[in-house]
Amino acid sequence: MARPKLLPDNFTLCLIGTVIFASLLPVHGQAAKAFNWVTDIAVGLLFFLHGAKLSREAIIAGATHWRLHIVVLLSTFALFPILGLVLKPLLSPLVTPALYAGILFLCTLPSTVQSSIAFTSIAKGNVPAAVCSASASSLLGIFITPALVSLIVTSQAASGGSPWHTVWNIVLQLLVPFVAGQLLRPMIGGWIERNRAVLKLVDQGSILLVVYAAFSEAVNEGLWHQIPLAALGGLLVVCAVLLALALLVTMIVSKRLGFSRADQITIIFCGSKKSLASGVPMAKVIFATHAVGAVVLPLMLFHQIQLMVCAALAQRWGARDTSAEKRAAKKGATAAVARR
Structure with missing residues (x-):
């Protein structure tokens, strides 16, 4: 039986x-240090495989649509x-300061890649442009996100290091593996394409590892005592x-800028979403260990909301365009018969 669309x-x-599991059985002590070491390796492998998967041809094909x-x-x-x-005075009373720091971090993140492209395709948007925009966003986010975090996120959640130190950590842990993957793409790109399940396993597995380590540390620091149930409801409203x-x-x-319908769809889906796959590893690098749990919680909730809403929009727009194409084809066939 197919899964209902909104579940x-x-x-x-x-993730839930x-x-x-981390709330009930958090890792701590020497085991936590070893676990963090494992997550560092998993995150590096994740960005290496993403670099090897990213097609330069697809980016070039859509890059002209500046x-x-x-x-x-x-x-x-x-x-x-x-x-x-701008919304902080209105929305921050609904959540705790730590959660709103997570909201601000969410606002600095790059767009998603896979789901942006998938929803653009379903809605019959400009897929090559979506590939280019989402990929460029993901790559530029390695530099832009830490800079924005240093400007707008409250200092209580940040790691306390200098912005240059944060950028260096991002470059070392995320960009270097990504570039290495790109350089090795001619040799391993074909294997990556044939074994997408491996990339998906590393992708999702690394996120789950980081989430477990982050929430373990947060639980050990009293996360659930600091976040009331009402704040979780408020977080849903904010997202x-x-x-x-x-x-x-x-x-x-x-629409006002005169883009075609296909381009409008691409802009809507690529410009309104935030990347869980990039956000969780970045949070681990940018923020103090004890703060990561509260910081990624808004991202996890926003991720699910955006998937549900954008899936419904993509299916609706795609079905509408399909119906329009069928009506146009039927009208054309009727006109052809009338001319005979």
Whole structure:
């Protein structure tokens, strides 16, 4: 039986299970240090495989659509941080300061890659442009995200190191493996394409490892005593408001700028989403260990909301375009018969 469309997917259920497991049986002491070492290796492997998978040909094919890419990047790295700061007086009372720091961190993250492309395809948008925009966002986020975090995220959640130290850690742990994967793509790219299940396993497995380590440390520091149940409900409202505004602004702006319908769809899906796959490893590098759990909690919730909402939108728009194509084909066939 097919899974109902609005229910969490298997990976989201695994994330929830990991948080519960870490809450009941957190790792600590020397085991926690060893676990953090393992997660560092897993994150490096994740970005290495992403570098090996990324097709330069696909990026070049969509790179000429520069107006679209600028709008997507501005939405990702300017609109979201502005919304997070402007709405802070209104939304921050709904959550704890640590959770709102997580919201601001969420606002600095790059767009997703896989789901942005998938939803653009389902909705019959410009897929090559989506590949280019989402990939560029992910790569630029390695540099832009830590810079934005140093500017807008409250110091209580940050690691306390200098911005240059944070950038160096990002480069060493994320960019270097990514570049190594790109350089080795001619040799291993074919194997990666044939074994996508391996990449998916490393992708999801590394995130689950980081989430378990982060929540273990947070639980040991008293996370669930610091976050009341009402704040979790407030967090749901904050994430929903952010996503709704991002979708609305990208819809209006892309239409006002005269983009085609296919390009509008690409801008909406690439410009309104945030990457869990990039965000969790980045949080581990940027923030103090005890703060990572509270910081990634908003991202995990936003991730599920964006998947549910964007899946519904993509299916609706795709079905509407399919119906329009069928009507146009039927009208054309009727006209052809009439001319005979």
